[in-house]
Structures are given as C-alpha cells and as structure tokens.
Amino acid sequence: xxxxxxxxxxxxxxxxxxxxxxxxxxxxxxxxxxxxxxxxxxxxxxxxxxxxxxxxxxxxxxxxxxxxxxxxxxxxxxxxxxxxxxxxxxxxxxxxxxxxxxxxxxxxxxxxxxxxxxxxxxxxxxxxxxxxxxxxxxxxxxxxxxxxxxxxxxxxxxxxxxxxxxxxxxxxxxxxxxxxxxxxxxxxxxxxxxxxxxxxxxxxxxxxxxxxxxxxxxxxxxxxxxxxxxxxxxxxxxxxxxxxxxxxxxxxxxxxxxxxxxxxxxxxxxxxxxxxxxxxxxxxxxxxxxxxxxxxxxxxxxxxxxxxxxxxxxx
Numbered sequence: 001x002x003x004x005x006x007x008x009x010x011x012x013x014x015x016x017x018x019x020x021x022x023x024x025x026x027x028x029x030x031x032x033x034x035x036x037x038x039x040x041x042x043x044x045x046x047x048x049x050x051x052x053x054x055x056x057x058x059x060x061x062x063x064x065x066x067x068x069x070x071x072x073x074x075x076x077x078x079x080x081x082x083x084x085x086x087x088x089x090x091x092x093x094x095x096x097x098x099x100x101x102x103x104x105x106x107x108x109x110x111x112x113x114x115x116x117x118x119x120x121x122x123x124x125x126x127x128x129x130x131x132x133x134x135x136x137x138x139x140x141x142x143x144x145x146x147x148x149x150x151x152x153x154x155x156x157x158x159x160x161x162x163x164x165x166x167x168x169x170x171x172x173x174x175x176x177x178x179x180x181x182x183x184x185x186x187x188x189x190x191x192x193x194x195x196x197x198x199x200x201x202x203x204x205x206x207x208x209x210x211x212x213x214x215x216x217x218x219x220x221x222x223x224x225x226x227x228x229x230x231x232x233x234x235x236x237x238x239x240x241x242x243x244x245x246x247x248x249x250x251x252x253x254x255x256x257x258x259x260x261x262x263x264x265x266x267x268x269x270x271x272x273x274x275x276x277x278x279x280x281x282x283x284x285x286x287x288x289x290x291x292x293x294x295x296x297x298x299x300x301x302x303x304x305x306x307x308x309x310x311x312x313x314x315x
Contacts, residue, residue: 004109005105015092020144039062040063070102115140119152122145122157200244213293218283225244225275242279243258247312
C-alpha cells in the first residue's frame with residue numbers, strides 16, 4: 001500500500017496555521033501536482049480560496065466538531081478525495097489527545113507536526129492558560145513563533161517549550177516573514193567566573209543550557225543548591241544526582257532536573273537531603289544520557305537548609 005504523508009498543524013486560533021499552510025502550498029510549491037486535502041477543524045480569520053486551491057489540485061474538508069474527528073470521518077475523506085498528501089489544521093481548543101489517539105486510515109503516515117504561536121500573545125497565555133497552550137506544542141517537531149520583534153523574550157519562550165518538548169526545533173519569524181536568527185538572550189549568570197554561581201531563579205535556565213550546549217561548561221566549576229537523589233542502589237555505585245524539582249507546565253506537572261554526579265563517598269550523602277554543591281563539569285559518555293553529557297565531579301559538598309520554595313521555574 002502506498003504511504004500517504006500527513007502533516008499536522010497545531011496551535012491556538014489565529015496563531016498563523018492557515019497562513020503557514022497556504023505559504024507552504026503556494027509559495028514553496030510543496031508537493032507539486034499531488035492531490036492534496038486540507039482537513040480544517042476551525043474557522044479562523046484567515047480563509048482558503050477554493051478556486052485558487054483548485055489550481056494546485058488541493059481541496060478543503062471540514063470537521064467542525066471534536067466528536068466528529070474519528071477514524072470513520074477520516075476514512076470517508078480518504079474515499080472521497082483519494083489524497084496523495086494531507087494537511088490537518090487542528091482546532092486549538094480541542095484536546096490534543098483526540099488528534100494523537102485517533103487511528104488514521106490505512107496508509108496515512110504522520111511525517112511532521114508543526115505548531116504555530118503568536119509571539120505577541122504567548123506570554124499572556126503562559127500566565128493565564130499555560131496548560132492549554134502548552135498542550136498544543138508538546139508533540140510538535142517544529143514550533144514557529146511568528147510576529148516576533150526586537151522585544152520578543154525568545155529565551156523565555158524557548159525554555160517554556162523545551163521544558164515540555166526537548167526535541168522540538170524552534171523558529172522565530174518576524175512580522176515581515178523573515179527568520180530571526182539572532183541569539184536568544186544573554187545568560188543571567190557569569191559563565192566566565194572562576195565558579196559559576198547558579199541561583200534558584202537561574203537553575204532551570206542553566207540546566208537547559210547545559211543540556212543543549214554541554215561543551216560550553218566542560219571543565220568549568222558550578223555551584224548551586226541541590227536536592228539529592230541518592231537511593232541505596234545508586235550510592236553503592238559511587239554516584240548520586242543533585243538537582244531540583246521544576247514546574248514545567250502547572251502544579252500537577254513537576255519533574256526532577258539533575259545531572260549525574262560521580263562521588264566515591266556518595267553513601268555519605270543522604271537521599272532527599274539538601275546540599276550546597278560546588279562541582280567541576282566534565283562532558284563524557286553516560287548511559288543515563290544515551291550519549292555524552294555533563295557529569296559533575298564534586299569539589300565541595302556542604303549540608304544546606306531546605307529553601308522556602310522547593311521548586312524552580314522556567315520563566
């Protein structure tokens with residue numbers, strides 16, 4: 001059976017999904033003369049010109065209600081249009097689980113998922129509807145922030161996405177359609193200091209940067225307040241994990257962020273204790289990372305008091 005590529009487009013209404021699909025089809029000549037079906041699940045301000053779509057052998061199929069997004073409906077679309085490629089413009093207010101869990105017709109293969117975000121409203125949604133907007137992004141292969149300008153807090157946006165979706169490629173597009181390739185932002189700590197002092201406010205930022213750019217920290221000394229993960233099975237191997245619990249989306253979505261730490265006296269470090277640790281970072285292979293990553297070698301470890309707020313944040 002011939003495989004039919006399916007491209008998913010997610011994001012809130014008026015985030016630019018329709019515009020992106022039209023640019024892909026008309027400006028980038030995507031798919032040539034292949035029969036294309038655009039499955040549209042919401043009515044936004046931007047509309048499709050069906051006469052213009054006919055010139056590139058493309059059709060629109062509407063699914064107006066979430067309960068109608070079913071295998072049976074998709075199968076009818078397959079039988080009616082016999083598409084050779086499919087774009088799904090998903091409704092930004094529907095549960096993403098419906099999209100991900102609905103069985104696709106035979107031959108349909110999801111090859112890419114793209115999410116669009118209006119950079120001018122993202123901070124507001126993060127503050128008031130964080131779980132809802134992040135649901136649209138957490139499975140995307142590419143997240144496109146459009147309508148960016150010089151004041152867009154790209155670093156903050158990047159951390160918010162990466163906290164939920166580590167593999168995602170992030171693109172910043174300016175209002176004129178050009179891609180903004182300038183640096184996200186300066187780091188809030190001195191990376192050239194003899195000992196890089198990581199505050200609670202900066203821990204999540206440092207963690208993400210060290211994950212993405214481990215070589216930047218190779219050979220450097222880091223100091224931070226840590227909660228110890230050190231069950232007996234781990235401590236017997238001469239290692240533990242100092243880290244912090246971070247709120248990635250909402251109170252119900254908290255995860256532990258820490259790096260492997262090699263320490264011959266690890267059995268002396270209590271599980272779930274708090275410490276101030278200064279350690280040298282070495283980039284080396286670790287099976288826990290399934291490759292190379294930051295491994296900590298303690299220079300000093302001191303007992304510490306539990307902080308008033310045990311969580312760290314990506315904002």
